[in-house]
Amino acid sequence: PGIGDMSRQAGYMGQDLLNPPSVEGWHTGQEWINSGSLMRRINFTADMVGDVSRPGVQAIVDKLKAQGDITSEAFVDTCLDLMGPLEVSQETRQELASHASAAGTLGWGTEDEVRRSIERISEMLQLIVSLRDYQYA
Template sequence: YMGMDLMNPPTVEGWHTGREWIDSGTLVERINYAGDLLGNTELPGVKAMVNRLMNQGKTLSPEVFVDGCLDLIGPITVDEGTRNELVAHAQRSGDLRHGSSAEETEFTRRTGEMFQMIAATAEFQFE
């Protein structure tokens, strides 16, 4: 929904496009909407992205994990500072493995969480 009623534009010009229509309220809505979808690892599309990430190897370093998530979501390019923060977050829990059922569950959880974090970045929202 995102506050845009179908067939009811706010002015005769129609809806604003680009950055001009984004304020703090719509930005929070956009982040929450994207985060809810990308973080739901039960959705078939998200599950397929998690599986593609698992296919990159039995063990993924935080750097490979973040780069893989960025590629699957976009591909999206983030600035160095954003990437460093995403990698630092991933490093807190170490390498990702999916050899056992418990590891696969944790891999899936962490991937959904990383997708949500990427959805909250300025690069995802504005580019």
């Protein structure tokens, strides 16, 4: 997407670029997020982190790859740290770790393992950006 489209995306999510709702400036937190803007925010961020060709996503992949074989808990914690750092409840962390462990450890030995690991990282990032904790951070 071009710069014009990117600036319009903020407006679709309830915050027009360089156009605050009042002279007080921008509202923060839950004040300006409604169900429609929340869905737009989730979809937008999931699309962004779902594109593994983006430099930021590639940097996250590279950092995880540099760690080699890591546990599902370390995988989740690293993703949460790189996406924030983001504090989540123990229940949420456990759900993410359970999801991560279902497919085993990340593998980097063969092209197929690399492809699957990158897909899993992208999927985990999409799950994280869809969390309430992320959207209200």
